[in-house]
Amino acid sequence: MKLFVTNRFYYSATVLTIGFAASYFFPALLIPVKLVFFAFMALLAADFLLLFITGGEVSCERELPERFSNGDDNAVVLRITNRYSFGLDVEVLDELPPQFQMRNLAIVLTVARGETRLASYFVRPTARGEYNFGHTNVLVTTKLAMINRHFKAGHEQTVKVYPSFLHLRKYELIAFSQQQSIEGQRKLRKIGHSMEFDHIKEYTPGDDPRHLNWQASARRGHLMINHYIDEKSQPIYNVIDKSRPMKMPFEGMTLLDYAINASLAISDIALKKGDRAGLVTFQHKPDTIVPAQKGPKQMYVLMESLYHEKTAFTEHNFGMLYAQITAKITSRSLLLLYTNFESLYSLERQLKYLKLLNRKHLVLVIIFRNTELDGLITNGAGDLREVYHQAIAQNMLNEKxxxxxxxxxxxxxxxxxxxxSLTADVVNKYLELKSRRAI
Structure with a gap:
């Protein structure tokens, strides 16, 4: 049993103290002050009996989703039930995971007798991993509001934060509602593309004799030929750099987390479009590789792989990346390379490997724009120091x-x-390449 006094108790006690002190100088006030004191004690006793002797209780259950979506607002629902025979004012204090750094979350509501009410709040995780919720603390007060009774409800719960999946539906709608023929686009010649079998038909003059099906021809008694069409299912690989530059933070999340969220969205759309989605991660050495596959199970495999990815304070090694992709990915693929070059020199060191990759595959290098540099350049300079800052920011932008x-x-x-804007821009670029038949 835990009891806490309210502000009304302290205010009343303060008034009584002042009254007794004043009655020392004005004896006529003593009797009225004593009457008020006895009334105060009676109300305090009545409040205690209502909360602790009547046998009621208040329960609270926390309802959490199976997993949280990183970088998005996730709802947490509290189910509060009043088992007293009268209404109560309830204040709920939930023990949140330390990653949120929220210590002032309080939900105040009124619950009638026998009523169950739902209350909710939203949390926005900015890092993948496990988040541990503690107990839920409930403070209940009667209309007298002299004391609080504390209930420790619920139990500890753990939720895993996965790459952003709440907005997959939004990007899917964007992808399938866009016009596939955009004015000014032209189809590109595909290098090294493959064919997939469609059906067997009778041979007609002009057909490629290399596709004759001799077994079907023997059964039918006349020439039959295999008919092929351009393979519609193209391999799409998200290639994620996990080195030191991807540790840079933006709005509480690292560039790696933004890249992971975008990878999940583009993989979902690619699978819905009939393509095959895969994953490659690297840093100073090759790391994860998930072969491009089709089917709904592939999204689960990709999500589990992306959940465990961590960045490191190491340099990226594109030579090792080239060797890994050459050995593991044999068919021409679209490689969405998420990385961050901060200087021209850093790109020149890796350019030869990018050129080699681009010969066998279609490489799209995704580079992040530093919005803080834009703010430094656009804001006016107030003194000489800010002028220097603007000059440095402009030089870094020119380098990009x-x-x-x-x-x-x-x-x-x-x-x-x-x-x-990473996810939306990557989705639009993928759709543009798809409509141009560049892949």
Whole structure:
């Protein structure tokens, strides 16, 4: 049993103390103050009897989803039940995981006798992993509001935070509602594409004799030929750099988490479009590789793989990446490479490997735009120090544009985007390449 006094108790006790002190100088006040004191004690006793002797209780159950979506608002529902024979004012204090750093979350509501009410709040995780919720503390008060009774409800719960999946439906609707023929686009010649079997038909003059089906021809007594169509299912690989540059934070999340969220969204859309989705991660050495496959199970495999990915304070090694992709990925694929080059020199060191990859595959290099640099450049300079800051920011921005220009000069596709717009921009670029038959 835990009892806490309320603010009304302290206010009343303060008034009584002042009254007794004043009656020392004005004896006529003593009797009225004593009457008020006895009334105060009677109310306090009545409040105690109502909360502790009547045998009622208040329970609270926390309803959590099976998993949280990283970077999104996730709902937590509290189910509060009043088993007293009268209404109560209830204040709920939930013990949140330390990752949220929220210590002032309090939900106040009125619950009638025998009533069950639902209350909810939202939390936004910014890192993948396990989040541990503690107990739920419930403070109940009668209309007298002299004391609180504390109930420790619920139990400890653990929720895993996975890459963002709440907005998959939104991006799916965008992908399937967009026009597939955009003015000004042209189809590109596909290099090294494959054919898939469609059906067997009778041979007609002009058909490629290399596709004759001799077994079917023997059964039918005349020439039969296999009919093939361009393979519609293309392999799409999200290639994620997990090195030190991807540790850079933006709005509480790292660039790696933004890349992982975008990878999950583009994989979902690619699978819905009939393509095969795969995953490659690397840093100073090759790491995870998930072969591109079709089917609903592939999303589960990708989500579990992305959940465990962590960045490291190491340099990226594109030479090892090239060796891994060459050995493991034999068919021409679209490689969505999430990385971050901060200087032209860092790109020049890895450019030869990007060129080699681009010969066998279609490489799209995704580079992040530093929005803080934009803010420094657009804001006015108030003193000489801010002028220097603006000059440095402009120089870094020019370096980014030089990186993009160098990639274009060598025929490598690039996408320059902010972390907040990453998912939408990658989805649009994938749809553009798909409509141009570049993959």
């Amino acid at each position: 544009f030089a990186i993009l220009q160098l990639l274009r000069q060598h025929g490598i596709l690039s996408l320059y985007t902010t972390p907040q």
